[in-house]
Amino acid sequence: MAAAAEFRTCPLTGLKLHRGAEALIKANAVTAIVVLAVGGLFGLLVALTRWPAVKLLPADMFYLALTAHGIDILIVWCIFFEVALMYFASSTLLGSRLATPKLGWVGYGLMVLGAAVTNWKVLEGNSSVMMTSYVPMQADPLFYLGLILFAVGALIACFIFLGTLVIAKEEKTYQGSIPLVTFGALVACIIAVYTIASGAIILIPTFLWSIGLISHIDPLMYKIIWWGMGHSSQQINVAAHIAVWYAIAAIVFGAKPLSEKVSRTAFLLYVFFLQIASAHHLLVEPGLSSSYKIFNTSYGMYLAVLGSMIHGLTVPGCIEAAQRAKGFNNGLFEWLRKAPWGNPVFSGMFLSLVLFGFLGGISGVTMGVEQINIMIHNTIYVPGHFHGTVAVGTTLAFMAITYFLVPVLFGRELIMPGLAKIQPYLFGLGMGGASLFMMGAGTLGVSRRHWDLAFSDAPHAFEYPAAAYLLLGLNGISAIIATIGGIAFVVVIVGSVLFGKPVVAPKVAPPAAPAITQHGNAAAMSVPGTFTLAMIFLVCFVLYYFVNWKYLASTWGMS
Amino acid sequence: MSISPPSQKIWWREPIEKAEIVWVALALVWCLIMFAMMPLWHLKGSQNMSNEAYRISPEAFQEKVEAMVSKYKVGTTGKADTPVVHPPPGSDVYLMARLWDWYPVLELEKDKSYRVHISSLDWQHGFSLQPANINLQVHPGIDMVVTLTPTTTGEFGIVCNEFCGIGHHSMLGKLRVVGK
Numbered sequence: 001m002a003a004a005a006e007f008r009t010c011p012l013t014g015l016k017l018h019r020g021a022e023a024l025i026k027a028n029a030v031t032a033i034v035v036l037a038v039g040g041l042f043g044l045l046v047a048l049t050r051w052p053a054v055k056l057l058p059a060d061m062f063y064l065a066l067t068a069h070g071i072d073i074l075i076v077w078c079i080f081f082e083v084a085l086m087y088f089a090s091s092t093l094l095g096s097r098l099a100t101p102k103l104g105w106v107g108y109g110l111m112v113l114g115a116a117v118t119n120w121k122v123l124e125g126n127s128s129v130m131m132t133s134y135v136p137m138q139a140d141p142l143f144y145l146g147l148i149l150f151a152v153g154a155l156i157a158c159f160i161f162l163g164t165l166v167i168a169k170e171e172k173t174y175q176g177s178i179p180l181v182t183f184g185a186l187v188a189c190i191i192a193v194y195t196i197a198s199g200a201i202i203l204i205p206t207f208l209w210s211i212g213l214i215s216h217i218d219p220l221m222y223k224i225i226w227w228g229m230g231h232s233s234q235q236i237n238v239a240a241h242i243a244v245w246y247a248i249a250a251i252v253f254g255a256k257p258l259s260e261k262v263s264r265t266a267f268l269l270y271v272f273f274l275q276i277a278s279a280h281h282l283l284v285e286p287g288l289s290s291s292y293k294i295f296n297t298s299y300g301m302y303l304a305v306l307g308s309m310i311h312g313l314t315v316p317g318c319i320e321a322a323q324r325a326k327g328f329n330n331g332l333f334e335w336l337r338k339a340p341w342g343n344p345v346f347s348g349m350f351l352s353l354v355l356f357g358f359l360g361g362i363s364g365v366t367m368g369v370e371q372i373n374i375m376i377h378n379t380i381y382v383p384g385h386f387h388g389t390v391a392v393g394t395t396l397a398f399m400a401i402t403y404f405l406v407p408v409l410f411g412r413e414l415i416m417p418g419l420a421k422i423q424p425y426l427f428g429l430g431m432g433g434a435s436l437f438m439m440g441a442g443t444l445g446v447s448r449r450h451w452d453l454a455f456s457d458a459p460h461a462f463e464y465p466a467a468a469y470l471l472l473g474l475n476g477i478s479a480i481i482a483t484i485g486g487i488a489f490v491v492v493i494v495g496s497v498l499f500g501k502p503v504v505a506p507k508v509a510p511p512a513a514p515a516i517t518q519h520g521n522a523a524a525m526s527v528p529g530t531f532t533l534a535m536i537f538l539v540c541f542v543l544y545y546f547v548n549w550k551y552l553a554s555t556w557g558m559s
Numbered sequence: 560m561s562i563s564p565p566s567q568k569i570w571w572r573e574p575i576e577k578a579e580i581v582w583v584a585l586a587l588v589w590c591l592i593m594f595a596m597m598p599l600w601h602l603k604g605s606q607n608m609s610n611e612a613y614r615i616s617p618e619a620f621q622e623k624v625e626a627m628v629s630k631y632k633v634g635t636t637g638k639a640d641t642p643v644v645h646p647p648p649g650s651d652v653y654l655m656a657r658l659w660d661w662y663p664v665l666e667l668e669k670d671k672s673y674r675v676h677i678s679s680l681d682w683q684h685g686f687s688l689q690p691a692n693i694n695l696q697v698h699p700g701i702d703m704v705v706t707l708t709p710t711t712t713g714e715f716g717i718v719c720n721e722f723c724g725i726g727h728h729s730m731l732g733k734l735r736v737v738g739k
Contacts, residue, residue, distance in 0.1 A: 060725055093562050130722050136699065137682050137724065176568040180561040219683055219698050250560040257561055260570035262579045284695045286612035286677075286703030293608075294597045302590035309586040310579075317578060318561070370597045371606055377694040378685045378720035445689040447720035451728040455716075458731035459639040459660060462689065462716030531578040538585065545593065549600075555691050557605045557672070557708030 006097060010408050012503055013251075017409075020101030021091035021164075025084045026409055027108055028157075029402065030497070032080035035115065036395070037490050039072025044483045047434065050380075051476030052453050052469050059451045063128040066449060068119065070131030074390060075233060076115045076150070081398050082188060082240045083111075083157040088405070089185035089243065090164035096173040099163030107156030114150030117142050130449060132230065135206065135217045144207035151196045151203070158189050158196070180257050180264065181250070184243025187267045191275045192236045198228030198278075220287055227278035235274045237390060238308070239267070241352065241397035245315045248349040248397075251404055252340065255322040258527070263314050269307035273299040280364075283373035290370060297368045305365055312357050312537065316350075317530040324526065332529040348400025348424035352393055355428060359388030359435045362541050372548050375555065378449075381442020388435040391482070392428055399489050400424060406493060412500030416492050423488040430482025437475040443551075444468045611704040617680040620702060624653040628663050636664055636733065643735070651676060654717075654732075656684035656697045658724060661717045661732025668739045672708045685721030688734065694720060709736040 007016050045065045048056040057065060091098040098104065120142075121127040127139035165186070168174060178186070202225040208214045246263070249255040257263045279296035282288055299305060316336075323335030340346045363385040367376040376382065403420060406412060414420050446453065446468050453472065455462055567573055601607050631644040642663040646652045648671030655662045657680040667673055677686055679699040686695040695705065717732035 059728065063722070063725070063727075134683050134721070174564050176564040177570065179563050180565075218700075220701065246561040250562040254560055256566065258576040258579055259573050260565045260567075261573060262575055262583065263561075282696075284608060286610070286696070286698060286701045288610065290597075290601060290608060290610055294594075298594050298597070301594045305593075306583075306586050306590050309589075310583060313582045314579065317576070365593070369593070370608065371600050371604060374606060374608070374694060375692045377696065378687065379692075379694060445687065445692045445718075447685070447687055447718050449722040449727075450718075450720065455718075455729065455731045457726075457729035459637040459641060459729075460664075460716070460731050460733045462718070462731055462733075464689070526576065527578045531582065534578075534582055538589065542589070549596070552606050553604065555606060555693060556710050557706075558693065559605070559607055559609055559706045 011411075012407055015092055015408060016095040018091045018097045020104075021087050021098035022409060024098065024101060024104045024108065025087045025092070025405075028080050028084035028087070029405065029409075031108075031112065032077050032084065032398075033402070033490060033493060035072050035080060036077045036486070039069055039077055040483065040486045042066075042069035042072065044479055045069075047476050047479030049451065050453070050472050052472060054476060060125065060128065062451045063130075063449075064122060064125055067128045067130050068122045071118060071122065071147075072115075073395075074131060074386075075147075078233070078237050078240075078390070078394060078398075079150075079154050079192075080111065082192070082236060083107075083154065085240055085244065085398075085401075086157060086161040086185050086189060087164075089179075089182045089247075090161050090168065093179055093182050094164070094168040094174050096164055096168035096171060099160050099167050103156060104160050107153040107160065110149050110153030110156070112153075114146045114148070114153060116146070117149065118146030121146065132226065133206075134226075135209070135219050135222045138210055141207060141210040144203050144210055148200065148203050148207060151199045154192065155196045158192050161185070161189050177260075180260060181243045181247045183264055184239055184246060184267055187270050188236045188239035188243065190271055191232055191239055194275050195229050195232040195236060198225055198232065202226050202229070220285065223282060223285070224278060224288075227281045228275075231278050231280055232275045234386070234390060235270070235277075237394040238274065239270050241356075241394045242267075242308075242311050242315070244397045244401045245311070245349055245353055246318075248345055248400060248404070249315060249319050249322070252343065252346045252349075253319050253322040255318040258314050258317045258321060262310060266307040266310035266314070269303050272303070274304035274307065276300070277304070277368070280368045280373075283368075283370050284377045293370050297370060297373075302365070308361060312353070312361075313530060313534045315353060316533065317527040320527045320530045332532055335529060342421050344403045344420045344424050345400050347421075348396050348403070348428075351424055351428040352396040352400065355396070355432050355435075356389060356393030357537055358540065359432060359439075360385060360393050361389075362544050363388060363439060365541075366545050366548050369545075369548070372552055374558065375548070375552055376442065378447060379442035380438045380446045380448045383448050384435050384438030384440075384442055387431055387438065391431040392435060396424060396428055396431070399427065402489075402493055406496050406500070407503050410497050410500070411503045412496050413503055414492060415495045415500050419488050420492045423485055423492065425485075426488060427482055427485030430478045430480070430485055433478030434475050434482060437471045437478060441468050441471040441475070444471070446472070605708075609705055613702040613704075614700060615678060615702040617678070617699060620653070620676075620678045621655060621680060623676070624655045624662065627651075627653050632663075633666065641733070646673070648673065650674070653677075654686075655680060656686070656719070656730075657681055659719070659726035659730035661719075661730065664733045664735065666735040666737060667707075667709050669709050669712050669736050671739070672706050675705050675707050677703045677705070682723045683721050684719050684723050684730070687718040687720040689716045689718055691715060696721065712736045712738050
């Protein structure tokens with residue numbers, strides 16, 4: 001049996017922390033934040049180069065920075081942080097020891113090594129192939145090998161998470177079913193295993209091709225399988241950051257899910273449908289049938305979208321219910337007005353929820369329509385969309401929970417609370433703006449991954465509308481605001497870890513809200529405010545969706 | 560709480576909140592409407608992918624392009640003296656992508672349909688017709704056939720919007736639509 005010394009109890013939250021897990025959570029989270037800082041700065045360079053009046057980098061450096069930004073943020077940052085979250089959601093939330101911490105360090109080492117090797121090759125300048133590395137364009141063999149090593153490390157982490165669930169069950173560290181947040185992490189883990197398998201299936205042959213052992217990789221086949229990794233890895237993010245939303249609702253408000261059944265079913269829909277949608281990137285590809293495209297791009301029949309729309313109601317809904325139980329009962333929105341908007345854990349989470357839904361969610365479903373994608377494919381609308389998911393959705397949610405994790409894991413109070421207070425707003429505003437302005441420019445047809453808006457070296461002349469120049473300028477300004485927010489985050493977190501005052505006793509009583517033990521009343525509507533917000537969302541969604549069909553109908557005939 | 564096991568062990572028997580039931584129903588209806596829109600547009604709409612495509616070697620495709628150019632060439636344009644071709648309406652026309660240009664310049668007639676074949680000789684490229692804003696992916700080894708019916712006249716840019724190496728941003732073609 002595990003010795004008592006293997007565990008300590010967090011004085012702030014009462015959580016039981018396994019020391020083996022704790023060290024791994026710290027290492028993975030800190031590495032994630034270092035990568036976020038590096039990858040984020042590459043992003044700033046990209047945005048400043050696309051700002052026509054600034055055009056910071058020369059072409060080769062621009063494509064290099066863009067490759068590094070994509071890989072470091074979309075893959076490395078997110079997955080390192082998700083590994084930390086998986087260990088937290090299994091070992092810490094279940095009060096269990098972590099399965100094979102030693103192997104956890106092997107996985108961590110492989111991930112660090114893989115990420116370093118791939119970055120080294122990109123920075124060397126001979127692997128500016130973008131994150132997608134579409135064949136027959138070829139990168140240095142070590143570029144692919146680094147990604148493979150990283151994936152193996154991440155796979156080890158997934159199995160340690162699953163192993164920990166087994167141990168916790170076996171050793172009866174909890175009663176009944178696993179918590180909703182752990183269930184969300186399990187969904188993320190299942191999607192991650194699928195993601196990594198797709199990555200292995202395509203990157204291993206591509207690596208062999210790059211060293212000359214395989215003569216040919218079919219470009220279309222490459223894309224279909226690669227996106228089984230590329231798109232699904234973003235679905236790990238979705239499942240993980242929604243688990244974080246629920247976690248923060250519980251941490252800050254003591255919120256209980258409106259009903260376990262509905263929230264868990266919504267997560268289950270992700271397992272069945274969310275990970276199939278690699279066709280989002282293949283809608284205007286030759287050689288694939290429309291029935292395949294329609295089924296795949298709609299996640300079955302938009303059933304994963306249904307899952308997300310459910311979470312979009314149940315997460316704020318459980319907060320509303322908890323707030324109303326505490327007496328914030330006036331009108332539709334007193335519960336929201338009186339929420340702790342100065343607490344970055346809450347404000348980051350709520351901004352993430354709203355911006356992810358309105359910017360990332362609506363645009364993603366609309367552009368994923370087979371025919372509408374004709375107007376969107378490879379325009380800068382696409383990065384506009386995924387900055388609305390990965391930047392203001394996932395990254396902001398992960399930042400928010402980091403403000404909670406630092407005192408718990410490192411036993412340090414946050415330094416510069418004033419800066420921490422405004423940080424989520426800076427980052428959310430900046431990245432939200434960048435997302436909107438890129439989508440705007442994309443609607444005008446501006447290409448993504450393109451160094452020269454003016455086509456100065458081209459054999460012909462062509463000019464985008466003047467508004468495109470303005471929008472890319474606004475995008476640059478937004479990126480600067482977001483970068484200030486990103487730097488503020490790193491300063492507060494790293495500063496707190498190094499110099500924060502030790503946490504002694506709970507300053508405020510630990511979220512004294514074991515508040516609600518039961519709700520669920522089919523007769524009366526107990527969350528009218530949330531329902532109103534959800535209806536506003538639905539109206540925006542429907543309008544935006546049909547406006548795009550109207551735009552499509554106005555272009556040339558195609559059949 | 561969401562971070563602890565469900566307070567009721569038999570949580571799947573708990574009643575569901577009314578707001579949830581109504582919202583799930585509404586969202587499901589909306590999802591099904593969206594799902595119906597895509598097949599519906601294939602039946603009723605005029606902007607659809609044909610998904611007609613053939614395997615072809617880059618050499619064979621290039622031959623077809625050159626045959627069309629020698630038959631229908633009406634002039635040249637641009638810094639590289641790219642040939643301009645005016646093929647008859649309704650015919651098969653060819654557009655070739657390679658590092659880093661589009662070849663040749665097609666001159667089409669408004670409101671006439673053309674079977675446009677697009678393929679790449681080397682890497683992947685992106686066909687982005689601006690400002691009509693029609694974007695298609697171009698593969699090496701695949702002859703993609705799209706029936707295009709221009710509804711506006713003028714000079715159009717063909718931007719390459721799939722990253723194809725260091726000359727990517729100078730890969731710009733032209734397409735003309737003339738009234739008849």
